[in-house]
Amino acid sequence: MLDSKIPSGPLKEKWANHKLHLKLVNPANKRKYQVIVVGTGLAGSSAAATLAELGYRVKVFCIQDSPRRAHSIAAQGGINAAKNYANDGDSIDRLFYDTIKGGDFRAREANVYRLAEVSHAIIDHCVAQGVPFAREYSGYLDNRSFGGAQVSRTFYARGQTGQQLLLGAYSALMKEVSRGNVEIHPRTEMLDLVTIDGVAKGIITRDLISGKVESHAADAVILATGGYSSVFYLSTNAKACNATAIWRAHKRGAFLANPCFTQIHPTCIPVHGDYQSKLTLMSEGLRNDGRVWVPKNANDKRDPSKVQIAERDYFLERKYPTFGNLVPRDIASRNAKEMCDSGHGVGETGMAVYLDFADAIKRLGKEKISERYGNLFEMYEKISGDNPYEKPMMIYPAPHYTMGGLWVDYNLMSTIPGLFVLGEANFSDHGANRLGASALMQGLADGYFIIPYTIGDYLAQTTPAGMDLTSFPAFREAEGQVVQKVSRLLAAKGKRTADDFHKQLGKLLWDKCGMARNEAGLRQALNQIPAIRQEFWENVNVPGSGEDLNQSLEKAGRVADYLEFAELFVMDALHRNESCGGHFREEFQTPEGEAKRDDSKFCYVAAWQHQESGAEPVLHKEPLKFESVNLTQRSYK
Amino acid sequence: MDKKLNLKLMLWRQNGAKDKGKFETYKVKDIDVSMSFLEMLDVLNETLTREGQEPVAFDHDCREGICGACGAVVNGKAHGKLKGTTLCQLHMRHFENNETIVIEPWRAKGFPVIKDLVVDRSSFDRIIAAGGYISAKTGSAPDANAIPVAKESVEQSMDAAACIGCGACVAACPNAAAMLFVGAKISHLVLLPQGKVESKTRTGNMVHQMDKEGFGNCSNEYECEAACPKSISVSNIALMNREFMFSKNPPKP
Ligand SMILES: Cc1cc2nc3c(=O)[nH]c(=O)nc-3n(C[C@H](O)[C@H](O)[C@H](O)COP(=O)(O)OP(=O)(O)OC[C@H]3O[C@@H](n4cnc5c(N)ncnc54)[C@H](O)[C@@H]3O)c2cc1C
Ligand code: FES
Numbered sequence: 001m002l003d004s005k006i007p008s009g010p011l012k013e014k015w016a017n018h019k020l021h022l023k024l025v026n027p028a029n030k031r032k033y034q035v036i037v038v039g040t041g042l043a044g045s046s047a048a049a050t051l052a053e054l055g056y057r058v059k060v061f062c063i064q065d066s067p068r069r070a071h072s073i074a075a076q077g078g079i080n081a082a083k084n085y086a087n088d089g090d091s092i093d094r095l096f097y098d099t100i101k102g103g104d105f106r107a108r109e110a111n112v113y114r115l116a117e118v119s120h121a122i123i124d125h126c127v128a129q130g131v132p133f134a135r136e137y138s139g140y141l142d143n144r145s146f147g148g149a150q151v152s153r154t155f156y157a158r159g160q161t162g163q164q165l166l167l168g169a170y171s172a173l174m175k176e177v178s179r180g181n182v183e184i185h186p187r188t189e190m191l192d193l194v195t196i197d198g199v200a201k202g203i204i205t206r207d208l209i210s211g212k213v214e215s216h217a218a219d220a221v222i223l224a225t226g227g228y229s230s231v232f233y234l235s236t237n238a239k240a241c242n243a244t245a246i247w248r249a250h251k252r253g254a255f256l257a258n259p260c261f262t263q264i265h266p267t268c269i270p271v272h273g274d275y276q277s278k279l280t281l282m283s284e285g286l287r288n289d290g291r292v293w294v295p296k297n298a299n300d301k302r303d304p305s306k307v308q309i310a311e312r313d314y315f316l317e318r319k320y321p322t323f324g325n326l327v328p329r330d331i332a333s334r335n336a337k338e339m340c341d342s343g344h345g346v347g348e349t350g351m352a353v354y355l356d357f358a359d360a361i362k363r364l365g366k367e368k369i370s371e372r373y374g375n376l377f378e379m380y381e382k383i384s385g386d387n388p389y390e391k392p393m394m395i396y397p398a399p400h401y402t403m404g405g406l407w408v409d410y411n412l413m414s415t416i417p418g419l420f421v422l423g424e425a426n427f428s429d430h431g432a433n434r435l436g437a438s439a440l441m442q443g444l445a446d447g448y449f450i451i452p453y454t455i456g457d458y459l460a461q462t463t464p465a466g467m468d469l470t471s472f473p474a475f476r477e478a479e480g481q482v483v484q485k486v487s488r489l490l491a492a493k494g495k496r497t498a499d500d501f502h503k504q505l506g507k508l509l510w511d512k513c514g515m516a517r518n519e520a521g522l523r524q525a526l527n528q529i530p531a532i533r534q535e536f537w538e539n540v541n542v543p544g545s546g547e548d549l550n551q552s553l554e555k556a557g558r559v560a561d562y563l564e565f566a567e568l569f570v571m572d573a574l575h576r577n578e579s580c581g582g583h584f585r586e587e588f589q590t591p592e593g594e595a596k597r598d599d600s601k602f603c604y605v606a607a608w609q610h611q612e613s614g615a616e617p618v619l620h621k622e623p624l625k626f627e628s629v630n631l632t633q634r635s636y637k
Numbered sequence: 638m639d640k641k642l643n644l645k646l647m648l649w650r651q652n653g654a655k656d657k658g659k660f661e662t663y664k665v666k667d668i669d670v671s672m673s674f675l676e677m678l679d680v681l682n683e684t685l686t687r688e689g690q691e692p693v694a695f696d697h698d699c700r701e702g703i704c705g706a707c708g709a710v711v712n713g714k715a716h717g718k719l720k721g722t723t724l725c726q727l728h729m730r731h732f733e734n735n736e737t738i739v740i741e742p743w744r745a746k747g748f749p750v751i752k753d754l755v756v757d758r759s760s761f762d763r764i765i766a767a768g769g770y771i772s773a774k775t776g777s778a779p780d781a782n783a784i785p786v787a788k789e790s791v792e793q794s795m796d797a798a799a800c801i802g803c804g805a806c807v808a809a810c811p812n813a814a815a816m817l818f819v820g821a822k823i824s825h826l827v828l829l830p831q832g833k834v835e836s837k838t839r840t841g842n843m844v845h846q847m848d849k850e851g852f853g854n855c856s857n858e859y860e861c862e863a864a865c866p867k868s869i870s871v872s873n874i875a876l877m878n879r880e881f882m883f884s885k886n887p888p889k890p
Contacts (some may be wrong), residue, residue, distance in 0.1 A: 071698070083782075129771050130825065163799075164798060174762065178766040238699045273671060275680060281701075379726070383726070499683065543686050548652070
C-alpha cells in the first residue's frame with residue numbers, strides 16, 4: 001500500500017537517474033498551473049521562490065505578519081554541507097553516513113543520500129543570494145563542527161544562520177512577488193485541506209485580521225508548516241508553531257509518520273517559573289568550545305568557582321572520549337537528565353548542568369569567543385541575569401525539533417495525490433534523531449532543489465483546473481466545517497483559557513512522553529488526553545469575536561488540534577517497543593543505558609492512517625531497507 | 638531572585654484602524670522579576686480573559702529577539718529603555734515595584750494600527766519587493782568559494798544584515814523615517830561583490846517605494862540607532878544616501 005517510489009539502481013545514481021526520468025512541464029504551460037505553498041520558513045520560501053522562477057503561479061500563506069518572520073528565522077548555529085573545504089576528510093558519503101547513523105538507522109537511505117548530494121548546491125546558492133556566511137581572513141568560507149560529526153562541515157553566519165538563510169529565501173520570494181509570479185497572504189492561517197476525488201485541490205484559510213474564512217484552489221498544495229514541538233507547551237519553538245496544518249491534512253487522508261520521534265535539545269536555558277512561555281535554545285555550536293560538567297558529589301550546592309577541577313565530572317568527555325561534548329543531541333540530553341535525576345544537577349532547581357567556557361576563554365581569548373558566540377552570550381545574560389564570560393552557563397534539555405511528520409514518498413508527495421510536504425513538517429530525512437545543522441539543510445534542499453523537479457512530474461500528469469474550483473461542494477463543505485469550529489470555540493464560554501489547557505497537556509506529555517518513556521506512563525497519558533480534550537470543549541474560554549484580530553481564538557484552535565494530535569503521538573511511542581534516537585523507552589536499553597534498537601521488529605517507518613469513523617488509526621509499515629550501511633549499535637565512545 | 642513587583646499599566650487600546658483609541662489603566666500583581674515583558678503581558682491577558690474582558694493584542698512569535706514581531710513603545714522608548722534589546726528580551730528586573738508603565742503601539746503613517754499594540758508593517762515587505770534582493774536564480778550559482786570576500790566586508794555586511802525588521806527605528810524617529818531599515822538592507826547587499834551588480838537600480842527603487850509608503854525624511858536625530866534592538870549604525874543611512882546619488886533613478890532635482 002505504501003509506495004515510497006525509491007528509484008532503482010545504485011544509491012549514488014538514484015537521484016540523477018530519477019531526475020532524468022521525471023516528466024517535465026513545458027515552459028509555456030507552467031503558467032497554467034496554480035500552486036499553493038503554506039508556510040514561509042526555509043522550506044516554504046525557497047520552494048515558492050523557485051517554483052515562481054520556473055514559471056508556475058504561486059500563492060503563499062503564513063501566520064506571521066511577514067513571510068520573513070517564520071520560525072526558521074530563529075535557527076542559530078549553522079547549516080551542514082559536504083563541501084570538504086576544511087580538507088578534513090568530508091564527503092557526500094560521510095555526510096550521508098553520519099546522518100543515517102545519527103538518526104539511529106530509522107531514515108530512508110535514498111532520501112538521506114540525496115540530501116547529502118544536494119548540500120553543496122545549497123551553499124553555492126545562498127552565497128550567490130548574499131548570505132553573509134562567516135569567512136576566514138583569506139576571504140574563503142569558514143566552518144565549525146556540530147554534534148555527531150568528526151569533521152567541520154557547518155557553515156554559519158554568527159549565531160544567526162537561520163535568520164540570514166531565511167532572509168535570503170525571503171528576498172528571493174519578494175523578488176518573485178515584484179515580478180507578479182507570487183501572491184503573498186500573510187496573517188492567514190490554513191485551517192483545512194480540500195480534496196476532490198481524493199486529490200488535493202486547495203485549502204481553507206482564515207484571515208487573522210478580518211476573521212474571514214476563505215477557499216483557495218490550486219493544482220497542487222505544498223505544506224511547509226514546520227514542526228510540532230510546542231505540543232509540549234514549553235519548547236524552543238516560536239509561539240505560533242503548531243500542528244494544525246498537518247493534522248488537518250492527516251484527517252483528510254495523509255498518513256502521519258513516526259510522530260513519537262521528537263528531539264529534546266541538550267543546551268537550553270532551564271525553566272525558572274510556571275509563568276514561563278517558552279524556552280530559549282543556546283546553540284549546539286557552543287559545544288565546540290564549552291565543556292559540560294556537574295559536581296562529582298551529589299547535592300553540591302557551592303558556587304561553581306569553588307568546585308575544584310578534581311571535584312568536577314565532565315561526564316560527556318568521561319563517557320564518550322571520542323566525541324566528547326559533541327555527542328549527538330539525544331545522548332547529550334539523556335545524560336544531562338541522568339545527572340540531574342541522580343542529584344548532581346545544579347542551580348536553584350537542581351535541573352541544570354554547567355556549560356563552561358573558562359578553558360576556551362583561556363585558550364583563545366575573550367575576543368575570539370565573543371566573535372563566535374557574542375550574541376548568544378548576550379541573550380543568555382539578558383534572560384538569566386548571569387554573565388557567561390565569568391560564570392558557567394546553566395543549561396537543561398528542552399523540546400526542540402520533531403523528526404516525525406507527514407509521510408512522504410521520494411518525491412515528497414504525501415499519501416494524498418497533489419499534496420506535497422517539505423521541511424520539518426515531513427518525516428523524511430532524520431530518522432529517530434536529527435543531527436545539528438541538518439534541518440536548515442533539509443528545508444532548503446526540499447525547497448530549492450527537490451520539489452522543483454518532483455512537482456513537475458506530478459503536474460505534467462495533471463490537467464490544469466483552468467477554472468475556479470472553489471464553488472465545488474468539497475470547498476463549501478470544508479468552509480462550513482471551519483466556520484462551525486470557530487463558532488463552537490467562541491460559544492463554549494467556559495472558565496479556563498486555551499493556554500491553561502495547553503500547559504496541562506504539555507506537562508503531561510513532558511512527564512510521560514518526553515526524554516524517557518515507559519509503557520505504564522504512556523498508558524496513563526493515553527487515558528488522560530481524552531479527558532483533557534473533553535473538558536477543553538466544555539470549559540474553554542475564548543473571549544472576543546470571530547470577526548476581527550482575535551489571538552485567543554487562534555490559540556484555542558491550535559490547542560484543540562494538539563489535543564487530538566497528542567493521542568496519536570503517545571500511541572506511536574507506545575507501539576514502538578524499542579529505543580532509538582530521541583525515542584527512549586526505559587524498558588529497552590543496553591547495560592550502559594544507551595538506546596537499544598530492535599531491528600528485527602522495528603526497522604520500519606510507522607505511518608498512521610486516520611479513520612473517519614473515529615476508530616483507532618491504522619498502522620502501515622514502510623520497511624527500511626539498508627543496502628549501503630550496516631546496522632550497528634550507535635557508538636560515540 | 639523571588640522578588641515580585643506590583644505595577645500599574647497604562648495601555649493603549651484601539652479596536653481597528655478607524656477607532657480613535659485610548660489609554661486604559663490596569664494593575665498587575667506579583668510579577669516575578671525573571672519574567673520577560675511579554676510574559677508580564679501574558680499574565681495581564683490571562684487575568685483579563687478570566688474576568689470576561691478582551692485581552693490586549695500584541696504581536697510576538699520567537700520571544701528570543703530575532704523574528705522582529707514584537708514591539709511597543711514603553712515609557713516613551715521603542716522596545717523600552719534597555720539598549721540593544723527587543724521587548725521580548727526585556728526582563729522585569731529592569732522595573733521598580735509600584736512603577737507606572739506606559740505602553741503604546743508604534744506610531745507612524747507607514748504603520749497603521751490594526752488593534753491595540755498590533756500595527757501593519759507590510760510597507761516593509763513592499764520596500765524589499767522593490768529591490769531588496771540579489772536576483773540569483775536557483776541553480777545558477779558558481780561554487781561558493783569561487784569569489785573570495787574580504788572578512789571585513791562580510792563582517793560589515795553582517796552587521797547590517799542583522800536587522801530584524803521590527804520597525805523600532807521608524808517608531809523612534811520624530812519624522813517616522815524608515816531610512817535605517819532601508820539603509821541596512823542596502824548596505825548588507827552592496828558590501829558584498831554579489832550585490833554590486835544590481836546596486837544602481839536597487840537603491841533608487843527601494844528609496845522611491847519608501848517615500849511612497851509615507852515614511853518621513855531623516856533629520857539626523859540618531860534616535861533610530863538608539864532604539865534599534867540590534868544596534869544597527871546610522872552610518873548605513875550615509876551609505877544609502879551615497880548610493881542613491883549614483884543610482885539609476887537619483888533624487889529629483
Ligand atoms: C531556536 C532554534 C534554533 C535552531 N537552530 C538550528 C540550526 O542551527 N541548524 C539547523 O539546521 N536547524 C536548526 N533549528 C531547526 C530549524 O530551524 C527548523 O527545523 C527549520 O527552520 C524549519 O523550517 P520549516 O521551513 O520547515 O518551517 P518554519 O520555519 O517553522 O516555518 C513554518 C511556516 O509555516 C507557517 N504555518 C504554520 N502553520 C500554518 C498554518 N496552519 N497556516 C498558514 N501558515 C502556517 C508559519 O507561519 C511559517 O511561515 C533550530 C530550531 C530552533 C527552534
Ligand atoms: S518576539 Fe521575536 S523578536 Fe520579540
